[in-house]
Amino acid sequence: MTVDILIIEDDPSLSRFLSTTLTAQGYAVTTAMRADEALARVALDDPALILLDLGLPDGDGLALLPELKARCDAQVVVVSARSQESDKISALDAGAEDYLTKPFSVAELLARLRVAQRRRLESIPVAQQYAVGALRVDLEKHQVWLAEEALKLTPKEFQLLAILAQSRGRVVTHAQLLQAIWGRHHSDDTHYLRIYLRQLRQKIEPNPSEPRYLLTEPGVGYRLADA
Template structure:
């Protein structure tokens, strides 16, 4: 059996609300209230997406995350009351695709689900082209076009933009970007990212102070906008 969404949430009222809301939107939904139950459900249901609370009664959701990722191909969105930047970074570094802080609106949740669904669809096969608004990125040809005009980027600028494009709208943490571009010994050199993001925004944004494409998740990382 394959379902659209597995909701891993130990608060009964919220779990019921999520299941009812998502079912009304046409998703097939199953629920779990404990980590051991979530692992069992993954084996049976093979969900396309998992909404994962971190505060589970039998273990911390963060420690559960790698096991879930190892057992299925689901996109994982953390749904948690923990709003600290360190918690978000840890979850994203551990493999979560997104992080939604409680309380949240149904509209925001549904928007995140649409992005996750689109990202999953685009992953097979991996797209070599990315387009949003007037920005086009061709990874195979190493070509960036803005409003019909080719934009010249340095190798490092293109590498940074390519990583964000391949993440399909998902936040990429500072550490992930630094290790991918400069190596593991530079995981704390966030000033590198600030410099290159500023240069990219000067080349790609109509108003670098109010970016449309290259978005910041404060204290966590960056993402490329997804339509």
């Protein structure tokens, strides 16, 4: 399962570039060129993230922002050529989580989106128990059962499983997992995740080579099955 993102941009060439770039990074991308189209897309897709240009042909993005926030729980990153401090303050006051001034680098955009996605995950209410099939995770008691048999996990294994359980059914990126467990200086150490996922699968999965619970999203991250 990938992260859904809506690009609201009336420049066709920039919209295509952003769509191509983000799709290659594993995002599920939809686009809109007008405010009315954007509201329709939000109702249909319920995106996790929104990239919003302020200069739209049928209205100002600042006026659209509160409507977007009222209709979905997406993190909104404004992408605009307006560079005045007053514009940034107005956008943030209207509900945007971040503001990126054009022109910008792809690396900075992706970093801002990772931060936005991390904030969204942190804002989602956390259930204390997770259960699917024979697997049960109790976050409060720090216990895991498989077919009523208590499993012994290392602290790092449990922390990794707990993060995936809190985001059950949704992908958590490599960088988000690494920063949450090992800190921001380890955001590129994906071999840590491979090691611990392999250990967890050996303990949890009936067939570790064909995982039932701990699923890989190639090139993006991992998720815990929700059914």
